[in-house]
Amino acid sequence: MIRYILRRIVQMIPTLFGVVLITFVLFNLVGGSPARMMLGDKASARELEEFDEQRGFNLPLFWGTHSTTRLYAETDFSRSAGPWSGVPSSSWTSGEGLLLRGGHPVSVPVAFTPPAGRAYTWRLRYTLDVSNESAATFGDQPLTASDTPRLLTWTMRSGESPPPVFVLPEGAVLRILALDCRRHHDRPWQSQWLHYLGQLARFDFGRSHAANQSVIDLLRQGIRPTLMLATPILIGETVISLVLALGCAYHRNRFFDRFMLFLCVGLMSVNYLVWIVAGQYWLSYRLGLFPVWGFESWSYLVLPVIIGIAHGLGPNVRFYRSVMLEEMHKDYVRTARAKGLGPVRILLVHVLKNAMIPVITNVVLSLPFLYTGSLLLETFFGIPGLGYLSINAINSSDVDVVRAVVIIGSLLYLAANLLADLAYAWVDPRVKLS
Amino acid sequence: MSGSDAMLAPAPISVFRRLLASRLSRCCLVVVALYTLMAGYGEAVYQWHQWHDTVPGYQHQDLDRRFQPPSRAHWMGTDALGRDVFARLLQGARIAFRVGIITSLIAIPIGVLLGALAGYFGGKTDDIIVWLYSTFAAIPGLLFILAIAMIAGKGLLGVYLGIGLTMWVGVCRLIRAEVMKQRSLPYVMAGRVLGFSHARILFRHILPNVTHVIIVAFTLRFPASISTEVFMSFLGLGVQGEPSWGIMINNARLRLWQGVWWEMTFVTIAVLLIVLTFNLLGDALRDALDPRLKKVK
Numbered sequence A: 001m002i003r004y005i006l007r008r009i010v011q012m013i014p015t016l017f018g019v020v021l022i023t024f025v026l027f028n029l030v031g032g033s034p035a036r037m038m039l040g041d042k043a044s045a046r047e048l049e050e051f052d053e054q055r056g057f058n059l060p061l062f063w064g065t066h067s068t069t070r071l072y073a074e075t076d077f078s079r080s081a082g083p084w085s086g087v088p089s090s091s092w093t094s095g096e097g098l099l100l101r102g103g104h105p106v107s108v109p110v111a112f113t114p115p116a117g118r119a120y121t122w123r124l125r126y127t128l129d130v131s132n133e134s135a136a137t138f139g140d141q142p143l144t145a146s147d148t149p150r151l152l153t154w155t156m157r158s159g160e161s162p163p164p165v166f167v168l169p170e171g172a173v174l175r176i177l178a179l180d181c182r183r184h185h186d187r188p189w190q191s192q193w194l195h196y197l198g199q200l201a202r203f204d205f206g207r208s209h210a211a212n213q214s215v216i217d218l219l220r221q222g223i224r225p226t227l228m229l230a231t232p233i234l235i236g237e238t239v240i241s242l243v244l245a246l247g248c249a250y251h252r253n254r255f256f257d258r259f260m261l262f263l264c265v266g267l268m269s270v271n272y273l274v275w276i277v278a279g280q281y282w283l284s285y286r287l288g289l290f291p292v293w294g295f296e297s298w299s300y301l302v303l304p305v306i307i308g309i310a311h312g313l314g315p316n317v318r319f320y321r322s323v324m325l326e327e328m329h330k331d332y333v334r335t336a337r338a339k340g341l342g343p344v345r346i347l348l349v350h351v352l353k354n355a356m357i358p359v360i361t362n363v364v365l366s367l368p369f370l371y372t373g374s375l376l377l378e379t380f381f382g383i384p385g386l387g388y389l390s391i392n393a394i395n396s397s398d399v400d401v402v403r404a405v406v407i408i409g410s411l412l413y414l415a416a417n418l419l420a421d422l423a424y425a426w427v428d429p430r431v432k433l434s
Numbered sequence B: 001m002s003g004s005d006a007m008l009a010p011a012p013i014s015v016f017r018r019l020l021a022s023r024l025s026r027c028c029l030v031v032v033a034l035y036t037l038m039a040g041y042g043e044a045v046y047q048w049h050q051w052h053d054t055v056p057g058y059q060h061q062d063l064d065r066r067f068q069p070p071s072r073a074h075w076m077g078t079d080a081l082g083r084d085v086f087a088r089l090l091q092g093a094r095i096a097f098r099v100g101i102i103t104s105l106i107a108i109p110i111g112v113l114l115g116a117l118a119g120y121f122g123g124k125t126d127d128i129i130v131w132l133y134s135t136f137a138a139i140p141g142l143l144f145i146l147a148i149a150m151i152a153g154k155g156l157l158g159v160y161l162g163i164g165l166t167m168w169v170g171v172c173r174l175i176r177a178e179v180m181k182q183r184s185l186p187y188v189m190a191g192r193v194l195g196f197s198h199a200r201i202l203f204r205h206i207l208p209n210v211t212h213v214i215i216v217a218f219t220l221r222f223p224a225s226i227s228t229e230v231f232m233s234f235l236g237l238g239v240q241g242e243p244s245w246g247i248m249i250n251n252a253r254l255r256l257w258q259g260v261w262w263e264m265t266f267v268t269i270a271v272l273l274i275v276l277t278f279n280l281l282g283d284a285l286r287d288a289l290d291p292r293l294k295k296v297k
Helices: A002-030 A035-039 A045-055 A192-201 A215-250 A255-269 A272-286 A299-328 A331-338 A343-354 A356-365 A367-372 A375-381 A386-395 A399-427 B012-021 B023-052 B085-121 B123-138 B141-152 B156-183 B186-193 B198-209 B211-234 B245-256 B262-289 B291-295
Strands: A090-093 A097-101 A119-129 A146-157 A165-167 A173-184
Touching: A002 A192, A002 A399, A002 B123, A002 B141, A035 A045, A215 A255, A215 A299, A215 A343, A215 A356, A215 A367, A215 A375, A215 A386, A215 A399, A255 A299, A255 B262, A272 A299, A272 A375, A272 B211, A272 B245, A272 B262, A299 A343, A299 A356, A299 A375, A331 A343, A343 A356, A356 A367, A356 A399, A367 A399, A375 A386, A375 B141, A386 A399, A386 B141, A399 B123, A399 B141, B012 B023, B012 B262, B023 B085, B023 B262, B085 B123, B085 B156, B085 B198, B085 B211, B085 B245, B085 B262, B123 B156, B141 B156, B141 B211, B156 B198, B156 B211, B186 B198, B198 B211, B211 B245, B211 B262, B245 B262
Parallel strands: none
Antiparallel strands: A090 A097, A097 A173, A119 A146, A119 A173
16 A cells, blocks of 8 residues: 555656646746846846845756846947946947947946856957057956957956956057856856755745745645635535436436536536626625625635536536446446336445446545635635635736645645545455555 | 447548537537627728728727617617627627637647657657646646746737647547557558558548547637636736627626626627537537547546
């Protein structure tokens, strides 16, 4: 038994890895840096950089020694002088690059003073026209006089190396064709990917920027209302669907069965929104049976639970009915009938018991949805559960929260799969766990 | 199950005849045709106004004519800004059909290709593809769709990508199972003995025999996509600035309390009818195309 569980857990690792990879690709690779999305347009380059630093977004994605930085806005001077416009003793003309005239030291217009202990790599393409060669430097690197473009790469360590300043003797003219700056990392394996894995290993899901709270805390607060809403829905849905499915099987191909089948398709086709809007309007507002919105006592849960059950009924009844009908054709049912058992007893005792495996699979596999909760129900009834949390997070681009909910939801799905397998063995003695 | 000819999909003509035999299916086909016309008309109006750069009728605001109940001039009344509800409803149909078709165009090729490869070649290919789709299947569906839409940005593109990139999983699973069954049939072996390439056997011989799975999958995914689009737009993550059904429901929801029932009612009926029709049609098609599938959920 324990060996079986362990083996199944090992088998889950590839899928789990896949989920982690997909969330990584989705949020880090495709989504780009969420700093701007979260901090807004007014944030300074320095704030954005610190935000990325904290979350590891300034690292290379998988492997490498360089990554982007906001220290210096890169430009190739083809359209404008970029950050250089307005810097004294510099001039820009279209197609010629940027000209620096000697005499005074000229600092590179960086967006902020880099904090100590970080390394940046500058790449400079230039031509230099100067008589006294030794005196021209960029930081601590000498610049060589040349008519043809030369490339200079300089890794600057803030705090140790001199700042990025051009020192040119009087009369010298430096033409900068391109200049860019990248973060330098000494250890190439220190990547966003590793940072992300490390975070997950520590169960650190980051911070919600909208609520300014750790994501774990938010999840912990949200789980209780979600369970309070979802558990009655799951139980009610299962019990009512089973009863109706048994009824269908009993009356199969007669009016009740046909009517139920049609009703199921009808119920399935009603959009969740319509259930919610109609329920809130008719039952809460017109008839005043339930509160419309909020989460203060159990009475606030009644309407959402009813709607949740009504919405889930259609597919469940159809599924359970087909399971029951399949069982009805089996030999043991014929035997039971031959020995004179009544149809009710056959259905309730024999068929129901044998139909348990698909039923249990269906129920166990819907367990993860208890956790995600009904996104819509929670949102539109103002129940502060995980669904409400997720929708708010999506609306405010709160990446960390969305990511955490997605990952935990997937984990639960995998766990539910395992649970379903174990439940088979429990229900059906013929199933051996090996 | 035992006879090999039972595995082959029935000829298309007999399928169509079997479908037409039931009155319900005939009604469904008529409704689908009507909606397609509506969506086509909506698309034409939209494109015409795009081309001429004019304000279309469904965006035309007239505050003197707000909240008009249904009348000759406005069949379904007017909304809070005096816009004609019927014209907006047609645009909603256009967007719903676009979403249904484009998401299928994203999902079905991916699902069919991966499913066919996995089912036909088995082994390592199968392992990798099964890994891929079980990974996608493990992520909570709606949340995944919304997350993709969040990354892609608000608007129709996010809706297409979100639904399309999650919907292929089901198609892939069905096709894989069906191709696996077909693989061991005599006609495939005959093809191999004749020296046909794998690509030819797979795409010329096996795929036509599994089209019924694709058709049923399409018919059942279509309403699911429409429903998803409706509440994505409702949540404000979907279509922006255009009259999607979700947006109309969201606007009408607030007016309902003031007794403006028409917008809500007509939009609701429009959504219900098309989803119901496709669901019924999907069931009927499944029964007509493949009686063996009837037992499965």
